[in-house]
Amino acid sequence: MIFSKNNFSISKQVTSAFGKNIIINSSRMFKKTYYFSLTMLIFSCGSVKNTQEALNTGNYYSAINRSIAKLSENKTRKGNQDYIYMLEDAFVKNTERELKEINFLKKDGNSANFEKIYNLYTQLNSIQERIAPLLPLQLYNENRNASFTFNDYTNDILNSKSQLSDYLYGNATNLLTSAKTKYDFRKAYDDLIYLNKLSPNYKDVRQKTDEAYQKGIDYI
Numbered sequence: 001m002i003f004s005k006n007n008f009s010i011s012k013q014v015t016s017a018f019g020k021n022i023i024i025n026s027s028r029m030f031k032k033t034y035y036f037s038l039t040m041l042i043f044s045c046g047s048v049k050n051t052q053e054a055l056n057t058g059n060y061y062s063a064i065n066r067s068i069a070k071l072s073e074n075k076t077r078k079g080n081q082d083y084i085y086m087l088e089d090a091f092v093k094n095t096e097r098e099l100k101e102i103n104f105l106k107k108d109g110n111s112a113n114f115e116k117i118y119n120l121y122t123q124l125n126s127i128q129e130r131i132a133p134l135l136p137l138q139l140y141n142e143n144r145n146a147s148f149t150f151n152d153y154t155n156d157i158l159n160s161k162s163q164l165s166d167y168l169y170g171n172a173t174n175l176l177t178s179a180k181t182k183y184d185f186r187k188a189y190d191d192l193i194y195l196n197k198l199s200p201n202y203k204d205v206r207q208k209t210d211e212a213y214q215k216g217i218d219y220i
Contacts, residue, residue, distance in 0.1 A: 048082050055086055060094035063087075064127060071134050084137045088146045091131065095151075098124055114167045118160040125153040165202055168195040176212060185216030 047070065055063040067087035070080055098120050105113040128150045137146040168191045175188035189212035196205050 051083065051086055055090050055093075058093075058097075060090045060097070061123075061127075063090040064094060068130055068134070071137065075134055075137055078140065081140060084139055084146050087131070087137070088148065091127065091148055094127070095124060111163075111167050114160060114164040118157070118164045121153050121156045121160055124151070125157060128153075161198065165195060165199040168192070168198070169203060169205065172208060172212070176208060176215075179215070182216050182218065185212050188212040189216050 047066070051063050051066040051070075054060075054066065063086055067083040067090065070083045071087065074080060075084075102117055102120050105117050128148075131148055132150070135145075135148070138144075139146055172188040172191040172195070175184050175191070179185050179188065189209060192205055192209040192212055195202055196209065199205075
């Protein structure tokens with residue numbers, strides 16, 4: 001086969017174009033990787049900043065949720081060390097504040113506080129149950145594991161649940177006997193539905209629920 005100057009020139013142009021194409025594609029790929037890495041870095045920094053802000057402003061529950069979410073993805077990643085520190089700090093502060101509030105609500109002696117007391121205890125217990133699977137959480141710079149002191153809230157939850165159930169039942173019963181409007185019966189119905197979810201088959205709650213429903217319904 002005979003190669004002319006034209007053949008050689010065309011071959012050289014094709015090779016040159018091919019090489020440029022590779023360079024362009026490589027450059028584009030590098031830019032995409034760079035921007036993706038930069039975006040992830042900014043997102044990561046923003047996430048840490050938002051969690052720290054939640055902690056600093058007393059929004060401990062949000063700080064706990066954010067930290068648990070990040071550590072659940074990868075608890076050994078060095079970039080997630082900040083979340084361990086923040087979780088440790090937020091856990092202590094949240095537990096201390098919530099127990100103080102529970103103590104205040106108990107001393108207040110208002111039966112309407114039973115629901116809040118029960119919810120606070122269940123939330124404290126839920127946080128512990130979500131942290132437990134992540135343990136141990138190692139803090140590399142201090143060569144130690146993060147410290148979490150867990151409390152047994154079982155009796156507190158059961159006792160507050162019992163008090164709340166009694167309160168809901170008594171309140172609904174009084175509404176059924178003293179109701180003057182359909183709204184009163186509907187309020188009693190709502191309390192009884194909640195009570196049945198909280199404590200299924202509690203006393204005669206089903207019969208009273210049916211009564212409240214029948215008396216609270218609008219007939220057309």
